[in-house]
Amino acid sequence: MRVAIPALLLLTVSTSCGRGPDLVVHQTAVVVDTTAPFAHHPDFARRLESTMSAALAYWGGDWKALAHRTITFQDEQFVTCGGMGTALGCFDGDIRLTTRDPSIGTFRCVEATVLVHEIGHAVIGDRDHRDPRWMDFDRVAQELAGRIGYPDGSAPCELYPSVWRHLPGG
Numbered sequence: 001m002r003v004a005i006p007a008l009l010l011l012t013v014s015t016s017c018g019r020g021p022d023l024v025v026h027q028t029a030v031v032v033d034t035t036a037p038f039a040h041h042p043d044f045a046r047r048l049e050s051t052m053s054a055a056l057a058y059w060g061g062d063w064k065a066l067a068h069r070t071i072t073f074q075d076e077q078f079v080t081c082g083g084m085g086t087a088l089g090c091f092d093g094d095i096r097l098t099t100r101d102p103s104i105g106t107f108r109c110v111e112a113t114v115l116v117h118e119i120g121h122a123v124i125g126d127r128d129h130r131d132p133r134w135m136d137f138d139r140v141a142q143e144l145a146g147r148i149g150y151p152d153g154s155a156p157c158e159l160y161p162s163v164w165r166h167l168p169g170g
């Protein structure tokens with residue numbers, strides 16, 4: 001049975017100066033600054049919304065934790081985060097994510113990015129990763145597993161929860 005998502009608001013914004021969001025999910029602006037095929041597939045908004053929803057449930061948060069924030073997907077291998085230049089994702093009030101993995105290359109789906117990790121920071125803060133859930137992620141990985149991957153949709157999207165995990169401290 002297909003489940004409709006009535007709260008999902010898609011909005012294409014064109015602005016004459018500067019760049020607006022490519023879409024809005026609930027009250028979160030999303031910027032697609034990547035060539036990764038998954039971000040340009042028609043199912044992107046739906047899968048992004050369900051991944052955000054699963055991550056919020058895992059961390060015990062709700063959509064208010066992400067309201068008025070921006071999520072940016074980018075091609076660059078690493079995003080700068082604080083003084084660190086080698087992060088796969090960053091939460092500094094907004095979320096920035098690379099769409100590439102250093103070893104496997106371009107992620108095949110939004111679920112495989114470190115979005116689930118960064119939403120954790122939006123919900124609980126915990127910059128030092130003291131919460132035991134930073135070393136788990138099994139439940140949310142199971143929920144998101146088995147979806148189709150791109151560019152060609154011929155194989156499931158592999159998830160790597162080990163990439164989402166973070167040892168306590170720093």
Ligand SMILES: [Zn+2]
Pocket residue numbers: 117121129166
């Ligand atoms: Zn973190």
